[in-house]
Amino acid sequence: MAETPSLPADCQLLALDVGAKRIGVARASAGARLVEPLQIIAADGSEFDRLVELFAAYEPAALIVGLPFDAAGEEGRQAAAVKQWVKIMVETTGFDGAVIYQDETLSSRAAKDLAVSGPVDDLAAAVILEDYLDLWE
Template identity: 35%
Template sequence: MSSVYLGFDYGSKRIGVAVGDSLTRSARPLPALPGPDWAVIARLVAEWRPAALVVGLPLDEDGSEQAITGPARDFAAALGKRLKLPVYQADERYSSRAADDALREARASGRMQRRVRKGDRDGQAARVILEQWLLENV
């Protein structure tokens, strides 16, 4: 039986969101949120009924914390407290680079006809984080 998961790429301006499942271990981006919009997050949880939530943990290349690491941890803790679901934190090093590569490839191949919008990168980064977590943990 397959389980659904929601992934989040926390940022100071936007939060990328993705949905994925344990059967295919793949994910797809959802529209980015303009900050922690708890009403929208609650609706996403009600719609998708995830088994757990995965939040990217921003770290430097050497594994040390960045200025955004603390707020990302706080967001993960708030998700668990508000939604009463398990929340996992996943190393998100290189997820933005992988997201940029995926968007460039989609434009070059013609799968994406429009210009890349700001929230596109956040959603793709959430997809990368969630897929990596699914591959390593499910």
């Protein structure tokens, strides 16, 4: 599922857990492999402006985007919606780095296991990013 483009070992990565109401964001330096949940952005029409700010602050070489699969393990309507959102986000924000899709199966459940209470979207993004980094150790 995930591909590994040629990325510098010290590059910054941002992960996105895209949902209908919220977008979870996490970051890591590819070389250090320390994942940090960053924030939860409301999907209220202003999310692209906030992402532009994050892109300027962290200068990510790549976005690792969680891709949901249906019960049969196939890309379904949710995956298509995420890919469409990413396409619009790239066009709107001008993001010119790599976009890498990562299986997000069970990321929200794992994030809930880590959280005390409240939304877990940023933790889910962190789990997605950790899963991606674990593939290349």
